Amino acid sequence: MKYFEAETGDIARVIIFSHKNPKVPGLVAGMAIGGGLKRIGIPYTHIFGDIEKDPRVSRDLESVLRFYKRGAESAEKVKDVIRKLKYQKYLALGGMSLRMPTTTVDVDQWQKVFGISYETLDQSELLVRAENMVEWDGKPGESNYKILDRRVEDALDFLWRKKHGRFDFSRPSLKGIEKIVYQLALYYAALDIVKEYNITFMGVKCQDELSARHCTACILTAFMNNDVGPDGKPKPIIPASCENDMDSALTQLILHLLTGKPAGFGDFRDVEDGVLTIMNCGQHPPYFFGRPDEDPVKKLDRAEYIGQEIFYAAGGASVRGRTPGGLKMTVARLARENLRYQLVATVIETIDVDPSEHERYNYSWPIIKGKIPIPDEVLIDVWPCNHLGFAFGDLTPELVEFAHRVGIGYKIFAEDGKEYSRPT
Structure with a gap:
């Protein structure tokens, strides 16, 4: 050897x-x-x-x-991904969310292991920029408004007036279009920051300063991750995590670099009888509301903008949808075990999600369900935290190749349930 x-x-x-x-x-x-x-x-x-x-x-x-x-x-593609990592720059908008230590990283370790650069800004920078895009008579998101930024106007026109998506104003957390305007302004504010600082992937804390006092950042993260913007036009994909989960964002980045397509962020919500339920507290990218080869605008049409759950006092819209059945998806998460990096991943086969399933969990949140190739308790035991990244396709061979070449540990389960591993 x-x-x-x-x-x-x-x-x-x-x-x-x-x-x-x-x-x-x-x-x-x-x-x-x-x-x-x-x-x-x-x-x-x-x-x-x-x-x-x-x-x-x-x-x-x-x-x-x-x-x-x-x-x-896949070796040449994987080596190219590893080379590209040295040109990546992460933006942390805010600090640690909800006291979750697994959302934080040692940025020196990131630089040493992956070659990644890092930038951090307070979430107030988002608010300042967003509030310069819209003139409000009173409190932003809750009063009459005049849109000053053409991009916000175009997005509102496309999504709402031209009915590319369904809007539900029946819940107290989303009484009218004003919150949507504010959330769209947050998205374009983040987009401007990304361009200004040469950012290639990012995370936003959201909880609970934004979600308690202003509005949730669901539209921001959904469309950062997506292949088309809220104006219906193609855009660069910027992998983005909720709750400023840095290792999840890096996982999403790797999945995106391997495929050239969007990668999403979700919660490891439930696993029962061989079926994993992936949800998130407010968004999945609309790219996942249909098959990977479908017209992206048709998938935008399926997005449901629904008032958020009671946990978020400031309210706002979630970006709800369901991923169809019969598709292979990779779920993965970079994490640290005894402060050493490891990559955990497997492949799922999605199953159709009936809209009534939202009543079983949280009404306004998106859902992916998929059959797993290993026992429930094994997946629960091996998964390193509550979050994961996901992408269409079986990328487990590529992820083994990636982790081996980078020199980190891994526990990766193939489509047939076979475990491929390396010590951390």
């Missing part, structure tokens, strides 16, 4: 096969080799069984070979 890496300048994708025969110590040899590799942090996959008599052994071996082949075929 060392000779292979020295001669090729590439990583070695190692499979250990131990033939099952009681008369020879095949498993002993395989475990001895595996133990030696584990000690020095080299990942491998171990297959054990009677390949001559048990067809499952051949199937397992072929499955692993196919997985590693896909990883090898």
Whole structure:
């Protein structure tokens, strides 16, 4: 293996096969080799069984070979992603949200491991810029207004007047279009900051200064992540996390760089009978309200702008929708275990979500549901926190390749439930 890496300048994708025969110590040899590799942090996959008599052994071996082949075929793309990370710059709008330590990072470690730069601004910068875009007679979001920024006017015209989306003003947290105007202004304020500071991915704290006193940042994060803006026009994708979750935003960035498409942010809400429920406290990008190859404007038409839940005193609209069934999606999260980075991921197959499901959870929040390839308790145990990033497609081979090349730990479960891992 060392000779292979020295001669090729590439990583070695190692499979250990131990033939099952009681008369020879095949498993002993395989475990001895595996133990030696584990000690020095080299990942491998171990297959054990009677390949001559048990067809499952051949199937397992072929499955692993196919997985590693896909990883090898993605090598150039993955190396390009790793190179691009050194040109990425994160914007933190606000600090730690809701006392969640898993939303914070050591920015020096980010620089050392991934090469990423970092910028931070207070959320008040958003408010100052947003309030310069609209003239309010009284409190912003709750009074008569005159729009001063053409972009806000165009977005309001497209979404509301031209009916690209459904607006529900029946809840106390969203009584009229005024809050939507304020939320759109926050989005364009963030967009201006992103351009001014050369930002490539970001997070906004939101809770609870914005959500308690001004309005939620749901429209901001939904459209930052999306491939078209609230005016219906194509735009650059800026991976963005709620609650300023920095490692989730980085996970989204990696998924986006691998696919060139949007990646979303969600809560690990529930897992029951082999089905994972992904929700978020106010938004999923509209890109996920349909199939990946659908017209993005048609997906905007499915977005539902509904008054937020009672947890957010300032109110505002969520961006609600449902992801259709029959699609493969990757869910992933970078995190730290004993202060060392690891990447956890798996693939799900989405199932259709009936609109009545919103009554079961939180009425105004978006939902993705998908079948998982491993037992519920295993997924709960291995997942490093309450948040995750998601993207269309099975990216698990690419993520194994990425983590191996970056030199971080990983626990990644393929479509067939097979675990690929490396110690942190």
